[in-house]
Amino acid sequence: MYQDLKEKVVVITGASNGIGKAMAEEFGKEGCKVVVNYHSSPGRAEEVAATIKENGGDAVIVQGDVGKEEDVLKICQQAYATFGGIDIMINNAGIEHPTPSLEMSADEFNKVMETNLTGAFIGSREACRHFVETGKKGVIINISSVHDVIAWPNYVNYAASKGGLKLMMETMCMEFAPQGIRINNISPGAIMTEHTTEKFSDPETRAETEKMIPMGIIGKPQQIATVATFLASENASYITGATLYVDGGMTKYPSFMGGKG
Ligand SMILES: NC(=O)C1=CN([C@@H]2O[C@H](COP(=O)(O)OP(=O)(O)OC[C@H]3O[C@@H](n4cnc5c(N)ncnc54)[C@H](O)[C@@H]3O)[C@@H](O)[C@H]2O)C=CC1
Numbered sequence: 001m002y003q004d005l006k007e008k009v010v011v012i013t014g015a016s017n018g019i020g021k022a023m024a025e026e027f028g029k030e031g032c033k034v035v036v037n038y039h040s041s042p043g044r045a046e047e048v049a050a051t052i053k054e055n056g057g058d059a060v061i062v063q064g065d066v067g068k069e070e071d072v073l074k075i076c077q078q079a080y081a082t083f084g085g086i087d088i089m090i091n092n093a094g095i096e097h098p099t100p101s102l103e104m105s106a107d108e109f110n111k112v113m114e115t116n117l118t119g120a121f122i123g124s125r126e127a128c129r130h131f132v133e134t135g136k137k138g139v140i141i142n143i144s145s146v147h148d149v150i151a152w153p154n155y156v157n158y159a160a161s162k163g164g165l166k167l168m169m170e171t172m173c174m175e176f177a178p179q180g181i182r183i184n185n186i187s188p189g190a191i192m193t194e195h196t197t198e199k200f201s202d203p204e205t206r207a208e209t210e211k212m213i214p215m216g217i218i219g220k221p222q223q224i225a226t227v228a229t230f231l232a233s234e235n236a237s238y239i240t241g242a243t244l245y246v247d248g249g250m251t252k253y254p255s256f257m258g259g260k261g
């Protein structure tokens, strides 16, 4: 438990399932007030909110598509109206649409960029505006991916969005560090969530993926959530502009595991 997180207001985008859900519930256990954004599953968002309340936190759900500026503003307004402000902004919502580059339309490219990068920028900008206006030393965490440094054929839109998220975070970190606002990214490796279950249920794909992970295991959403609460807490008070790779070593060139040239 991080005592300083108690009563803090946390906005999490895409929080009705997967990594977003795990983070919402983990912040709930810390006694936070959580704004649970969902795109299209109010029932799942209600379940997440109920779990948070059962565990000593508070929660409100709000629909919104982070690819639309007005919706991100609406999500933030919900935090001001219900809980009086924002202390921690987590830009988690993300999508993948793999297609070979030769066949990828501009719309397919832009859709992923809008959700994964522009959405995170609008969320970060709104949170920073609020932190500057109120003099708060707020915290922003973006959920990126190991594909902010590992190129990924057929996923040019996804890799470009996550690579962009890295320098967006580092640039905003420098703009707002003088006011004590901390901005960091968590870059997960392969994590078992609803959207990856199908892919990892195929034994061949699973074995191939495990080979790319020095620890040899696919991660769990909870392993991202506990890093998020740490980063948001005062225990991480001197960390800003960092990307924490939570990936079982995936970014460390696992093909060298054999120890030969
Ligand atoms: N699962 C994995 O292996 C990895 C996931 N990530 C990142 O973690 C984040 C969460 O991914 P998962 O939990 O795995 O995926 P997921 O598909 O289970 O959850 C994504 C959430 O974002 C929401 N969402 C999608 N588009 C949205 C929009 N326009 N507006 C608002 N919400 C929207 C979805 O409804 C869903 O609740 C994403 O940013 C993803 O890129 C990064 C590396 C690995």
Ligand SMILES: CC(=O)C(C)=O
Residues within 6 Å of the ligand: 096, 145, 146, 147, 188, 189, 190, 191
């Ligand atoms: C979706 C994603 O970023 C991975 C590593 O699978």
